[in-house]
Amino acid sequence: MLSGMGVNVPEVLAAADLQMADLADGHRGLGFVPFLKLMHAALGAAKEPALGLLVGERLRINTHGRLGYAALSSSTLRQVVSLLESFLPLRTTLVTVTQRVQGDEVWVGFPVARPLDGLDLVVSEAILLTIKNLIDQITLGTCQVRRVCFKQVEPAYEDLARDMFGCEVRYSQDWCGLVLPDAAMDLPLSSADPASFDDAARLCREELDKRDVNAALSIQVRRNLLTRQHGFPSLQVVARQFHLTPRTLHRRLVAEGTSFQQILDEVREHLAMQYLQAGKLSVQEIAYTLGYNDPANFRRAFKRWTGRAPSTLLIRPCKN
Secondary structure: OOHHHHOHHHHHHHOOOOOHHHHOOOOOOOOHHHHHHHHHHHHHHHHOOHHHHHHHOOOHHHHHHHHHHHOOOOOHHHHHHHHHHHHHHHHHOOOOOOOEEEOEEEEEOOOOOOOOOOOHHHHHHHHHHHHHHHHHHHOOOOOOEEEEEOOOOOOOOOOHHHHHHEEEEEEOOOOOOOEEEEEHHHOOOOOHHHHHHHHHHHHHHHHHHHHOOOOHHHHHHHHHOOOOOOOOOHHHHHHHHHHOOOHHHHHHHOOOOOOOHHHHHHHHHHHHHHHHHHHHHHOOHHHHHHOOOOHHHHHHHHHHHHHOOOOOOOOOOOOO
């Protein structure tokens, strides 16, 4: 893409202390610091402030490997979002994924996982446009993204952004992500293939388990909590698992814009949504599984996260 813009790619790579061979292994990817250097060098050479949008426009579903195939085989859009929550680190560790029900909308957030040295908008634009295009392709128009939100101020190319996203784009918001209609989240997708989805999701899990990802600490903590089947370890236990003191773990998570309690709440909300949609456990059983001794505390927490009672999202309520 850069060469098509008249950019001398070898010079850009040299400015970032990289060689073409460093980009050859798409599975290994660049480290965090080399990536930042490359992006700054590319922005300087291209003199194109909307570079993030141009990158995002090129990243269609067939460029995402197993994750793209799993998304294309998903049964519902809600399953797609859950898939991204679990496996987006296969594509990038620069952001995490959260989802929250707000009235009749689902807010899918993509908070940055670590400081990006002034590249927050460029990275967010690339990722959100990629995901928006993925949703459009999978749903074939049955679900329209209502709006896109960015934390940064409105750029000079705002009209281009709105044209490329094809929906309302808001800036100077207190979060970054996509807004979807909740009513469309569980509609069946025409490309659904449960068997293919299970195979692709299994391969994604295997790849994620094998990968030596130099992920942000917040991502590693989140992944650690997501693997728990019953209850969650305390801050002290997690700190010990990462060979850190609790104070150091807390300080590093705060530096990444989050906290242990925030990550724990996000994981609980994510798993609660999965359990409720599966319909195999009662609300009381879900509460115990997520570490709540009193189901009433779980109900209050879920209402705080989503604005709804958990029973309203239970697909097939258990009789017990």
